[in-house]
Amino acid sequence: MVHSRKIEPPLFEQLIISNEEISPGVHVISFQRDFEFLPGQVVKIGVDSEHPPRIYSICSGNQENEVFILFNIKEDGFLTPKMGAMIPGDKLLVSKPYGSFVGGDEPxxxxxxxxxxxxxxxxxxxxxxxxxxxxxxxxxxxxxxxxxxxxxxxxxxxxxxxxxxxxxxxxxxxxxxxxxxxxxxxxxxxxxxxxxxxxxxxxxxxxxxxxxxxxxxxxxxx
The missing domain is CATH 3.40.50.80 (Nucleotide-binding domain of ferredoxin-NADP reductase (FNR) module)
Structure with a gap:
């Protein structure tokens, strides 16, 4: 049986606009929005091409100029300590949004x-x-x-x-x-x-x- 290889979505460079620690070890990082998305969708985020990206939900509104990502720093991890140390002007690698965790007008x-x-x-x-x-x-x-x-x-x-x-x-x-x-x-x-x-x-x-x-x-x- 031939198994199809999973194709990872491409990642694009995004310049960090802000990085705020809103609670001990918890940050909101932002970059310019250059894509459309549905509330509840996710993006993959990485800092280089050698380490696998991680999935994060978008936490900003879909009409805002910036995309905000909420994350907590895992001290034994690779990605989040680097994200936590980023300053405006640094670059993240971000995929286009995807996912079906989206709702409608129903209760x-x-x-x-x-x-x-x-x-x-x-x-x-x-x-x-x-x-x-x-x-x-x-x-x-x-x-x-x-x-x-x-x-x-x-x-x-x-x-x-x-x-x-x-x-x-x-x-x-x-x-x-x-x-x-x-x-x-x-x-x-x-x-x-x-x-x-x-x-x-x-x-x-x-x-x-x-x-x-x-x-x-x-x-x-x-």
């Missing part, structure tokens, strides 16, 4: 942990928060990235769950605990973005509670 719940908030922030920035509920789970309060803007856009439909710190406006515990305690889950679309274990746990929980498999869309990051 939906968005479920994220950590930097998995990125595609949903893009959706909000692109003007599609109507009929949506966003549930964001983190370990510490300083990991609710973009929370002021999300709260302004979504109001009571912006739910924050924190497992290791407490605040009067935050629900204690993990996202799965919050979902378990809801009496009845609505029969709508559910979008999940987070690390593999979280995505599997939430997906299984939703299915156990009566959500059909075809109504669950997932985006995994590593």
């Amino acid at each position: 939906a719940w968005w479920i994220a942990t950590g930097t998995g908030i990125a595609p949903f922030y893009s959706m909000v920035r692109s003007g599609s928060p109507e009929n949506k509920k966003l549930i964001h789970g983190v370990a510490y309060l300083n990991q609710f990235y973009f929370e002021d803007e999300l709260e302004w856009a979504l109001g009571e439909n912006y739910v924050r769950c924190c497992s290791r710190e407490s605040s009067c406006s935050v629900i204690p515990g993990r996202v799965t605990k919050y979902l378990t305690e809801i009496d009845r889950l609505p029969d709508i679309k559910y979008y999940i973005c987070g690390k593999p274990l979280m995505v599997v746990e939430v997906r299984d929980l939703l299915i156990e509670r009566g959500v059909s498999f075809e109504n669950i869309l997932a985006e995994i990051y590593f």
Whole structure:
């Protein structure tokens, strides 16, 4: 049997415009937008041709002049420490956007942990928060990235769950605990973005509670 070789998308040079540390070890890096994209899509990013690129969700709106990428620095990694040290004028290698983790105007719940908030922030920035509920789970309060803007856009439909710190406006515990305690889950679309274990746990929980498999869309990051 002949197997077709997977063709990686080409990468193009992009000049860094800004690189801001918004929380300890978490950055938002930007470059000029020269492509169209749908909110929720991803790009591959690299710093040279010798090391494989990694996939990141775009977290800016699709009408903004700049493309923003949210990432956390992995000290034992190759790419993110280099990205974290970049300054305006440095160059990134970036693919054209792709991916099917995109929604429409229908009612939906968005479920994220950590930097998995990125595609949903893009959706909000692109003007599609109507009929949506966003549930964001983190370990510490300083990991609710973009929370002021999300709260302004979504109001009571912006739910924050924190497992290791407490605040009067935050629900204690993990996202799965919050979902378990809801009496009845609505029969709508559910979008999940987070690390593999979280995505599997939430997906299984939703299915156990009566959500059909075809109504669950997932985006995994590593």
